[in-house]
Amino acid sequence: MSVTVRVPAKVNVQLAVGAARPDGYHDLANVFLAVGLYDEVTVTEADALRVTCAGPDAHQVPLDRTNLAARAAVALAERHGRSPDVHLHIAKDIPVAGGMAGGSADGAGALLACDALWGTGASRDELLDICAELGSDVPFSLVGGAALGTGRGEKLTPLEVGGTFHWVFAMADGGLSTPAVFREFDRLGEGTDIPEPVASPDLLDALAKGDPEALAAAVSNDLQPAALSLFPALADTLAAGRAAGALTALVSGSGPTTAFLVRDAESAAKVAAELRASGTCRTVRTASGPAPGATVLGG
Structure with a gap:
């Protein structure tokens, strides 16, 4: 069985x-x-x-x-x-x-x-x-x-999600420990007033409407500065994806995978090809959600 x-x-x-x-x-x-x-x-x-x-x-x-x-x-x-x-x-x-x-x-x-x-x-x-x-x-x-x-x-x-969102993911040559990224977040924020985390109304609205441009304007990752501090080469990958035409680029979670939101499947193929050619990542995948x-x- x-x-x-x-x-x-x-x-x-x-x-x-x-x-x-x-x-x-x-x-x-x-x-x-x-x-x-x-x-x-x-x-x-x-x-x-x-x-x-x-x-x-x-x-x-x-x-x-x-x-x-x-x-x-x-x-x-x-x-x-x-x-x-x-x-x-x-x-x-x-x-x-x-x-x-x-x-x-x-x-x-x-x-x-x-x-x-x-x-x-x-x-x-x-x-x-x-x-x-x-x-x-x-x-x-x-x-x-x-x-x-x-x-x-x-x-x-x-x-609620009102449509399909298309993504390109670039995998880095190396890994990042989630606990290490959170420790770096704490170190970078030491002595500052860190606000209570709340969901962005604009982001939730963009998801509900299925609007990739609006979602691109609202995405955020508070762990990204910590991930970039520990893995500076990710900045080159993010820049390469933006230059290739992605609507936005961000580190996925604690990284080191970088995520690029694009308009449609055709855009995903173009951004993926340019990222592969950029030499800034190990491999590239496309996927859609939810x-x-x-x-x-x-x-």
Whole structure:
């Protein structure tokens, strides 16, 4: 018996970050948009828990119990009094350590697949509760579409999207640690008054209307200065995408993937080709959103 679940990547069209909380986390106003780059997680009955992975940069993915997919299987098994004896295979297509929630997607995918394989019948609320325990981005990977994440990003409010948004993503030659980027954010903001994070009304309106030009004018990422401080070469990639005709350019989440919003699929192909030729990134992908959340493909 096996079950396969497909899970999307995400881009943060707004990432507003508050000051560090006593627990070390930061309050966020995090506007997620799921995009059509996917990992697939296949869960098969086995004698013991094990993880395998194939695809681009699969060698960077941990195959022990620190992997979010493994942690998801263990968490669901513990809640339902069973052993997490499954083989988790991750077919990787979301960039690794790229700020597009690839690890979170694998956690959400494994959770939904194990629930289907074991017939645990977990409610949506229980699955989202486990997702929130696993990590701040994991609940959105389960839900997909578009949503505003508050708290540390795990409390989701679905958002209306009135059209399809086209993106180009440039993958950097190297990674960035999310905790390191937040530490740099704290360092850069030391001694300043950091406002409470709130979602931009203009951005939410642009999403609802499906207006790429208006969305381009409203996107923001408070972590971008920290990511650029730690990875200065990303500035060249951002500049190359703008020069190629992107409506806007920003670091995706904590990076180092850079995201370029464009008008349509034809523009995406042009910007992608010029970014590939620019020599400022390792590889380039195109995708559109919103995309559905974790989806069972078969079993």
